[in-house]
Amino acid sequence: MDWTWFHKFGSPPHVYRLAGRLTPWFAWPAAITILIGLYGGLVLAPPDYQQGDGFRIIYVHAPSAWLSVMIYTTMASAAFVGLVWRMKVAHAVAASCAGIGAWFTAVSLVTGMLWGKPMWGTYWVWDPRLTAQLILLFLFFGYMALRAAIDDPSRADRASALLAVVGIVNVPIIRFSVDWWNSIHQAPSVMKLGRPTMPVDMLVPLLLMLLGFTLYFVAVLTIRLRAEVLRRERQASWLREVLD
Amino acid sequence: MAEFFAMGGYAQFLWPSYALAILALVVNVIVARRHLAAARSEARRRLEVRAGDAE
Numbered sequence: 001m002d003w004t005w006f007h008k009f010g011s012p013p014h015v016y017r018l019a020g021r022l023t024p025w026f027a028w029p030a031a032i033t034i035l036i037g038l039y040g041g042l043v044l045a046p047p048d049y050q051q052g053d054g055f056r057i058i059y060v061h062a063p064s065a066w067l068s069v070m071i072y073t074t075m076a077s078a079a080f081v082g083l084v085w086r087m088k089v090a091h092a093v094a095a096s097c098a099g100i101g102a103w104f105t106a107v108s109l110v111t112g113m114l115w116g117k118p119m120w121g122t123y124w125v126w127d128p129r130l131t132a133q134l135i136l137l138f139l140f141f142g143y144m145a146l147r148a149a150i151d152d153p154s155r156a157d158r159a160s161a162l163l164a165v166v167g168i169v170n171v172p173i174i175r176f177s178v179d180w181w182n183s184i185h186q187a188p189s190v191m192k193l194g195r196p197t198m199p200v201d202m203l204v205p206l207l208l209m210l211l212g213f214t215l216y217f218v219a220v221l222t223i224r225l226r227a228e229v230l231r232r233e234r235q236a237s238w239l240r241e242v243l244d
Numbered sequence: 245m246a247e248f249f250a251m252g253g254y255a256q257f258l259w260p261s262y263a264l265a266i267l268a269l270v271v272n273v274i275v276a277r278r279h280l281a282a283a284r285s286e287a288r289r290r291l292e293v294r295a296g297d298a299e
Contacts, residue, residue, distance in 0.1 A: 006269065007256075034269070038262075042248075042262075043248075047252060047284055050295055052252040052253070052254065053251040053252035053254050053258065054251070054252065054254035054257065054258065056251070056254075057258055057261045058257055058263050059259065060262055060264075063265075098275075099272075099275065100272050103268045103271070103272055104268060106268075107264055107265050107268045108263055111261040111264060111265065112262075114257040114258075114260055114264045115257065116256060116262070116293045117257060118257050120255060150252070169288035187247060207248075216269060220272050220273060223273075223276035223277060223279075224276045224279055224280070226280050226283070227276070227279035227280040227282070227283040228283075230284060230286075231271045231278075231283045231286070231287075232281040233287065234290075239287050239290070239291055240291060243287060243291065
């Protein structure tokens with residue numbers, strides 16, 4: 001097997017250039033998909049027969065919640081690769097994820113509260129799904145605080161990576177909390193076996209928003225990754241090349 | 245139009261949700277770009293210091 005591609009992904013100048021080239025290819029499709037999704041969700045989708053127009057919060061809530069879990073999984077996987085293969089670029093990917101992940105975890109929590117108030121009659125309950133999502137926010141904060149607290153970059157990488165990897169146990173808990181416990185949170189209506197329980201004109205905008213948020217994350221990740229790779233690099237030869 | 249913004253009586257919950265999500269989308273782009281600009285100027289400074297040492 002040809003392993004050169006693997007070594008390329010470990011090479012900072014290659015990753016820096018590749019990430020820079022990829023950014024527009026994710027940013028523009030993300031912008032277009034999100035705009036169409038917003039229009040579909042706010043205008044084209046019919047009101048829900050139980051929740052009226054209130055259900056439209058799903059078009060920002062579900063993509064944020066999906067992104068928060070997806071970003072954590074990316075972060076923990078990259079951290080694991082960094083720990084096991086001592087790959088600097090993998091640690092840079094993990095470090096780039098944390099801030100974005102914390103933001104979208106917070107958005108999912110707050111939009112969930114704003115949805116919960118009219119539908120459940122309360123902003124917050126200590127429900128398994130909600131509690132696990134709050135723990136996810138603290139995991140992101142903990143990861144960032146740990147990195148900030150350790151001055152030596154490679155020690156910060158390893159310590160924070162360990163936290164990220166251990167924290168992955170929270171991800172299946174979030175995912176399956178609505179099945180394992182008697183949760184107030186509704187069961188998934190898209191990502192489940194068999195057919196989704198939503199009419200098509202409600203479902204398509206949601207799928208577009210999920211796709212758009214995912215593309216958006218990759219776009220922002222490529223920008224942050226370039227910053228992380230630059231910050232870590234001490235070798236002058238390629239720095240001079242990419243900075244001019 | 246007013247009917248659209250009223251969102252069937254859910255306006256006070258729905259619009260803040262959308263505003264926050266859009267804020268997150270915008271802020272994360274700005275933050276990422278600032279990080280990159282800062283990393284670039286910091287790397288440039290590092291190069292200049294090294295060039296100064298060599299002389």
